Amino acid sequence: MGERLLLRGNEVIAEAAIRAGCQCYFAYPITPQAELLQHMAVNMPRLGRTFVQAESELAAINMVYGAASAGVRTMTSSSSPGISLKQEGISYLAGSSLPAVIVNIVRGGPGLGDIAPSQCDYFQATKGGGHGDYHMIVLGPSTVPEAGQLTMLAFELADRYCTPVMLLADGMLGQMMEPVELPKPIEIGSLPKKEWATDGAKGRDPNIVLSFDLDPEVLKQMNLILQKRYRQIEAKEVRYEETATGDADIAIVAYGTVARIAKTVVKMARAEGIKLGLFRPITLWPFPSQALRKLSEKIAMVLTVEMSAGQMWEDVRLAIAEQAETPFYGEMGGVIPTPQRILSEVKKHAG
Template sequence: MGKVLMKGNEVIAEAAVQAGCKYFFGYPITPQSELVAYMARRLPEVGGLFLQAESEIAAINMVYGAAGTGVRVMTSSSSPGFSLKQEGISYMVGSELPAVIVNIVRGGPGLGNIQPAQSDYFQVTKGGGHGDYNIPVLAPASLQEIVELTSEAFDIADRYRTPVILMGDGMLGQMMEPVEFGERTQSELPDKKWATTGTRGDGSPKIITSLDLNAEALERRNHTLQKKFARIKENEVRYETYKIDDADYIMVAFGTVARITMNAINKARQEGVKVGLIRPISLWPFPEKPFLETRDRVKGYISVEMSAGQMVEDVRLAVNGHAEVDFYGRTGGVVPTQEEIYAKIMSVTGGITV
């Protein structure tokens, strides 16, 4: 299969199908409605099931039920709808159920608008719902990267028995780019002896729950979860660097903003300003390593976001006071331009040329 021109939301859906997802429960909300529509048409072709739920709350609980049987299942939404899913997501983490949850972020807070934003960063990286937990979060920057990361999201979910979030902005969901799925081989699903598929008279019934009324027992369950989160932090960090080896200043950006930032970096380098980029691909676990390796030799970092300043807090934690950390952001669905980011670079660096 050669390259095909597709919309971002549809790429996510097709990549999920090719990763073995045959069950989708969701509710249409812009700017991700095309994903729901694509699944409604595509899943019956592969013997799967699509169901439009009556609400986002219903959808995430249907995902809970399907995940409990061990199948690969997905849901998707955009910011307000994603907020409604938080209780169900917390239940899934507590019950250790694998699924992929897509959030195509729009402007907020509140109903906001349907323009692209990254202002759900806190929500996806700091738990989002109640209780002590984290969820792996992958943030693609291109439609081709969506193909790879969607497949990886399902693999990570099964590997650790956890929900995984695939997060993009409204621009990523709506843009069209040529993508290639290639001859992808579906990952072999792990043995899911925990799944509630019936005992068939062999063994005791399997029970999936997050409820434990005994405090000490629930604490042991929490300790088990925390050990799993530590394994995820050790093994599932993903990031990309760009021209950081000789950089005096390093930009930090993810998703589509990183692509715009790269153009600004190239323009600044033409003026002799040595600047590079760290692009987190996993928002959680956050990639601390490239900061540890550069923070004692660079003059500063600049976090660029479509938010009022959320990822910048993780950048500051990783830098830990070893260098200055500046921020540039646009909110409400406004996309920062190459010229604006270039101006910020020149302002912070003093526009010094060599």
């Protein structure tokens, strides 16, 4: 067991990225993810790695494209409006099959919004905010330690599937502190060589990284390769957690920050004799549809709770169809649903 440290979510994501072997980090500052960039600014140069505060979000994501093409582990981070600016670059990363990690510490929107926590970027993250038929793997940490673990995993999955991976957290998780044992650093030298990387063609044929072909038949083949990869990811990488669902009469579906608040609600409800369980998607894409469908076969009431107008709720209803009742409770604009508010929603639908 490592040392327990009291750290902010933003700091833990940054430190985990370093320990995952992130060699190049590019970003433009924005609240509420500033501490992430600060941690990288202090520590990346100290380790002889690359930190660039780019002149814009567009520049940052395209620097990520360059570093990823050269075969190194690379990351950028931002918050909602900044992530919108990166969408073109994310689509290019996906189209070019480049591994990269993108962190979104979501804040209230749309537009300039505010700087309070929100989950209003779920659609953008899971349904492809950029253009084209692509997906990225989206991971939704619920605690500060998990933010560290999932950052490590994000780099691993990005490399394994040659795809951009997004860590989707929110301002609360970014700003709050919690005890954490930092993940063990990987050996950068032990990572498999990326044979496709454009890292100098001396003594070999040149490699080409691109997301372009004017011949529709060729572009179709490129798309089919992506789709095949997405089916593999859907088959192998679904992650979720169930809490107290064994005997539950009603279940909450929630991810990230809301899921941890819901864990408190499970205790409160059970103290009052309401058999409440919690289903927490960890991968938001691929969404754990089959597991949720299975759960809805034994629990007739499945309440989705989000800090959005009901974005994940769409995936919940697609998974469950008519199998169970699927009510929704959401807050918007940076308002956080408190345990009491969620409990009163549970009571509306319980028995």
